[in-house]
Amino acid sequence: MQELSRRYIEYHAHAQRKIRAAAVIGVLGFPVFYLTWKYVLPQPYESMLLRGIGTVLCLALALSPWWPPRWQRYAVPFSYFTFLFSLPFFFTLMLLLNHSNSTWQMSTLAALIYVVLLYDLVNAIVVLVVGSLGAIAAYLLMTGGAPIPIGYWTTLPILLFALTAIFGLAYSDNLIAREKLKAAASLASQVAHECRTPLTGIRFEADGCERLIARLPASPARDKLAASHRRVRQHITSANSVIDLLLSNVAQHHRGSPASELHSMRQVVKQAIERYSFKPNQRELVRLDIDEDFRFRGSDLLMTHVLFNLMKNGLRAIEARGGNEHYLSISLRQGEGMNRIVVTDTGEGVPPELRNYLFIPFVSAQRPGVGTGLGLSFCRMIVESAGGTISCESEVDFGTSFTIDLPAVQPVGEDTTAV
Structure with a gap:
C-alpha cells in the first residue's frame, strides 16, 4: 500500500493541476450527462444518487486548495478514492445496469482512458480491478443476484484489448524515460x-x-x-x-542494502554543526538536545548531508519569516524498535498544497529561483538506504518539523567491533 501511495504521489508531483482539472470535468459531466441520458437520449437506467455522490466528491476535490490547512494533506488520497468511484466503479456499474448497451460501452471505454491518464501504470491496474469488482458486487446487491448481462461479457474482451494497447503505449513512454535517465x-x-x-x-x-x-x-x-x-x-x-x-x-x-558500519548519531550531529557554513549569527539559532544518543547502520557522511539539508531549509525558512525569537532545534530520541531524529524550525512553514510532494525530486517549497527541489529527495533516499523513514509536519507561519526514524541497533555502550 505504501508503494502504491508513493507511485501515485510521484506521478502527480509535477502536475497537481491535473487532479483539479479532472475534478472540474466530473463536476460538470455528472449532472450534464444525467440530463442527457434521462431526458434527451433516455437510457434504460439512470441514477441521480450515484451521480450526486460523484458530483459531490469531484466538487470537494476541485475545492481542495481552499480546504482548511490541516485537511489538505488528505487531498491526494481523497483524489485516489474519488477517481476510483467516479471512473471504473461508476461506469462499470452503469454499464451493467444498462444491459451493456452501445452508449455505455463507449462511455466505459472513455472512463478507462481517463484512468490511464490519471494513474501511473501499477495504480491504474489496481484501480481498474478494484473498481470493476466493486461494481459487479454492487450490481448483484442492487438486483438481488441477477445474472451479469451477456453483453458485458462480450464487451469485456474489447475493453481489455483497448487497455492492453493503451498500457503498452504508456509502458513504451516509460522505457523512453528510462533511456533518458540512463x-x-x-x-x-x-x-x-x-x-x-x-x-x-x-x-x-x-x-x-x-x-x-x-x-x-x-x-x-x-x-x-x-x-x-x-x-x-x-x-x-x-x-x-x-x-x-x-x-x-x-x-x-x-x-542497495544499508552499509554495515555503526555510527553514533550524536557524533554525526556534532560533526554537522561543526562543518556547516553558518551565516553570521545563525549558529546561535540552533538548539541541540542530543543526550539520548543512539547508533545507526549506514553512512555517517551521507547522514551528515541529510542534516545539512534540513538545517539549510530550516534556517532559510526562519530568515524568510523574520523576527528575533525563532530557532532551529535538533533532538535525538531513543525507542524500542526505532530511534528518532527530529529537526524543527519556527520558520514560515510549508504551503499545504506542497506537503504531499516535498520528497519528490524537483519539487521545492522555496520561492522561485531559490533551491532546486533535490535536497529533500536526497534526504529521503539516504534515510531509506539506512532502513529508515522521513516525514514532515508543517503549518504556515508556525514552522516545520522533520522526523527521521531509524531502526534501533546495538546500544551505545556495547562493543561494535564484531559487526
Whole structure:
C-alpha cells in the first residue's frame, strides 16, 4: 500500500493541476450527462444518487486548495478514492445496469482512458480491478443476484484489448524515460570524473602542505595553517560526498542494502554543526538536545548531508519569516524498535498544497529561483538506504518539523567491533 501511495504521489508531483482539472470535468459531466441520458437520449437506467455522490466528491476535490490547512494533506488520497468511484466503479456499474448497451460501452471505454491518464501504470491496474469488482458486487446487491448481462461479457474482451494497447503505449513512454535517465546518469558520471580529477590534485597538494606545516616551529601562525589544512580536507571530503550523492540520485544506486558500519548519531550531529557554513549569527539559532544518543547502520557522511539539508531549509525558512525569537532545534530520541531524529524550525512553514510532494525530486517549497527541489529527495533516499523513514509536519507561519526514524541497533555502550 505504501508503494502504491508513493507511485501515485510521484506521478502527480509535477502536475497537481491535473487532479483539479479532472475534478472540474466530473463536476460538470455528472449532472450534464444525467440530463442527457434521462431526458434527451433516455437510457434504460439512470441514477441521480450515484451521480450526486460523484458530483459531490469531484466538487470537494476541485475545492481542495481552499480546504482548511490541516485537511489538505488528505487531498491526494481523497483524489485516489474519488477517481476510483467516479471512473471504473461508476461506469462499470452503469454499464451493467444498462444491459451493456452501445452508449455505455463507449462511455466505459472513455472512463478507462481517463484512468490511464490519471494513474501511473501499477495504480491504474489496481484501480481498474478494484473498481470493476466493486461494481459487479454492487450490481448483484442492487438486483438481488441477477445474472451479469451477456453483453458485458462480450464487451469485456474489447475493453481489455483497448487497455492492453493503451498500457503498452504508456509502458513504451516509460522505457523512453528510462533511456533518458540512463543518458543523464552517463553524463553525470563524466562530469563527476572531471570534478574528481582536480579534487584529487588538491588533496595531494594539501598532503604536501601538511608535511611542510609539520616542520614549522610551534606558533599561532602554524596552528592557523594547520586548522586551515583540516578545513580544506573536510571540504574535499564533502565535495566528493556530494558527487556520490548526485550519482546515487540519478542512477538510483542508493536502493542497495544499508552499509554495515555503526555510527553514533550524536557524533554525526556534532560533526554537522561543526562543518556547516553558518551565516553570521545563525549558529546561535540552533538548539541541540542530543543526550539520548543512539547508533545507526549506514553512512555517517551521507547522514551528515541529510542534516545539512534540513538545517539549510530550516534556517532559510526562519530568515524568510523574520523576527528575533525563532530557532532551529535538533533532538535525538531513543525507542524500542526505532530511534528518532527530529529537526524543527519556527520558520514560515510549508504551503499545504506542497506537503504531499516535498520528497519528490524537483519539487521545492522555496520561492522561485531559490533551491532546486533535490535536497529533500536526497534526504529521503539516504534515510531509506539506512532502513529508515522521513516525514514532515508543517503549518504556515508556525514552522516545520522533520522526523527521521531509524531502526534501533546495538546500544551505545556495547562493543561494535564484531559487526
